[in-house]
Amino acid sequence: xxxxxxxxxxxxxxxxxxxxxxxxxxxxxxxxxxxxxxxxxxxxxxxxxxxxxxxxxxxxxxxxxxxxxxxxxxxxxxxxxxxxxxxxxxxxxxxxxxxxxxxxxxxxxxxxxxxxxxxxxxxxxxxxxxxxxxxxxxxxxxxxxxxxxxxxxxxxxxxxxxxxxxxxxxxxxxxxxxxxxxxxxxxxxxxxxxxxxxxxxxxxxxxxxxxxxxxxxxxxxxxx
Amino acid sequence: xxxxxxxxxxxxxxxxxxxxxxxxxxxxxxxxxxxxxxxxxxxxxxxxxxxxxxxxxxxxxxxxxxxxxxxxxxxxxxxxxxxxxxxxxxxxxxxxxxxxxxxxxxxxxxxxxxxxxxxxxxxxxxxxxxxxxxxxxxxxxxxxxxxxxxxxxxxxxxxxxxxxxxxxxxxxxxxxxxxxxxxxxxxxxxxxxxxxxxxxxxxxxxxxxxxxxxxxxxx
Numbered sequence: 001x002x003x004x005x006x007x008x009x010x011x012x013x014x015x016x017x018x019x020x021x022x023x024x025x026x027x028x029x030x031x032x033x034x035x036x037x038x039x040x041x042x043x044x045x046x047x048x049x050x051x052x053x054x055x056x057x058x059x060x061x062x063x064x065x066x067x068x069x070x071x072x073x074x075x076x077x078x079x080x081x082x083x084x085x086x087x088x089x090x091x092x093x094x095x096x097x098x099x100x101x102x103x104x105x106x107x108x109x110x111x112x113x114x115x116x117x118x119x120x121x122x123x124x125x126x127x128x129x130x131x132x133x134x135x136x137x138x139x140x141x142x143x144x145x146x147x148x149x150x151x152x153x154x155x156x157x158x159x160x161x162x163x164x165x166x167x168x169x170x171x172x173x174x175x176x177x178x179x180x181x182x183x184x185x186x187x188x189x190x191x192x193x194x195x196x197x198x199x200x201x202x203x204x205x206x207x208x209x210x211x212x213x214x215x216x217x218x219x220x221x222x223x224x
Numbered sequence: 225x226x227x228x229x230x231x232x233x234x235x236x237x238x239x240x241x242x243x244x245x246x247x248x249x250x251x252x253x254x255x256x257x258x259x260x261x262x263x264x265x266x267x268x269x270x271x272x273x274x275x276x277x278x279x280x281x282x283x284x285x286x287x288x289x290x291x292x293x294x295x296x297x298x299x300x301x302x303x304x305x306x307x308x309x310x311x312x313x314x315x316x317x318x319x320x321x322x323x324x325x326x327x328x329x330x331x332x333x334x335x336x337x338x339x340x341x342x343x344x345x346x347x348x349x350x351x352x353x354x355x356x357x358x359x360x361x362x363x364x365x366x367x368x369x370x371x372x373x374x375x376x377x378x379x380x381x382x383x384x385x386x387x388x389x390x391x392x393x394x395x396x397x398x399x400x401x402x403x404x405x406x407x408x409x410x411x412x413x414x415x416x417x418x419x420x421x422x423x424x425x426x427x428x429x430x431x432x433x434x435x436x437x438x439x440x441x442x443x
Binding site: 049054055057058059060061062063066067070071073074075098148152153154156158159166169170180181184186187188191192195196197 | 255281282285286288289290291293294297298301312335348375377378379380381382383385386392393396400407410414418421422441
């Protein structure tokens with residue numbers, strides 16, 4: 001594989017990163033809006049959200065991408081591969097993130113709710129100032145882990161013709177069939193570097209947080 | 225909405241569902257067998273644990289699709305010729321092994337370390353200790369993520385469609401192009417995937433009940 005081909009591969013990183021960042025940003029906002037509904041005792045609000053997270057987590061991301069691609073155009077909405085992939089990935093990522101955030105809130109000891117009520121703290125203030133900061137800290141490792149999964153899943157957009165990193169390798173294999181291994185190897189290396197840097201950042205951050213909270217902990221097992 | 229394409233292609237959809245199930249079961253089995261010894265080694269300390277940790281780090285940092293392509297083009301270049309189906313099973317099993325071994329490692333680490341010391345102090349051989357004492361205790365913590373990974377495997381089988389294996393997603397695409405009726409076909413395939421995912425949830429519920437019984441019975 002020559003140097004110009006390597007540069008062409010690198011040029012596709014931008015598409016992968018913008019797809020991943022947009023997916024993560026939009027899904028995070030949507031998931032934070034949906035989380036209160038996922039935790040309420042009101043069935044009319046909770047059940048639709050749980051059905052959505054169940055579907056979003058049970059269907060293969062690749063079929064969601066095909067569904068968005070064929071489904072949107074069948075519904076008369078003309079969108080390109082990037083938007084189709086973005087819609088599908090947001091659907092998938094929001095479903096997971098709602099569950100990640102919910103788990104963060106649920107793991108706060110229930111006594112805190114009672115304590116806040118006993119202290120006469122309003123529900124909104126309690127959520128914003130007391131419960132959310134704790135839930136964010138608890139959910140952070142799973143959230144960061146999941147963002148790496150989102151980056152890996154953006155590769156599926158190549159199946160509907162988007163030329164991100166995997167799509168670029170696929171496109172370059174056609175004129176250079178003998179270079180299939182170096183091309184896909186380069187793609188693998190690009191993902192490895194991006195995702196590993198997030199893993200490393202996570203390890204360093206968790207070390208910082210543990211040092212700040214100064215709670216003596218046992219040697220940490222790997223995050224699931 | 226015109227449901228005729230679904231009715232006409234019902235035999236094909238059923239065959240494709242069978243293939244999706246076959247892929248899922250093969251990958252679950254093929255990734256569990258090596259993951260048990262690897263997970264036990266990973267839970268220790270030293271070189272073996274580090275090397276295995278590096279393997280699972282790498283597998284978590286590379287998309288399954290890229291891995292499937294690498295295996296698809298890589299195996300023939302070293303002289304191994306597999307059918308597309310076998311290629312998909314190999315590629316997806318390698319990655320699933322990495323996830324499963326970390327799940328087993330997590331389960332083992334959830335056991336109180338004094339248990340491992342006691343087993344040794346009682347002079348129970350390592351093989352018997354693992355089979356009768358340690359693994360039964362590691363199971364309850366490992367079952368939910370293990371089934372969660374089986375769901376990831378089920379969803380991942382859809383990637384086999386990119387290397388021409390006509391499982392459920394691949395067949396749905398072919399039928400969409402043939403009939404030009406995407407919505408009913410997409411709904412049908414989604415319902416099938418949801419049913420398969422529900423089967424896994426039911427397995428998890430039964431298994432957890434059984435494992436918790438074993439745990440409370442043995443202590």
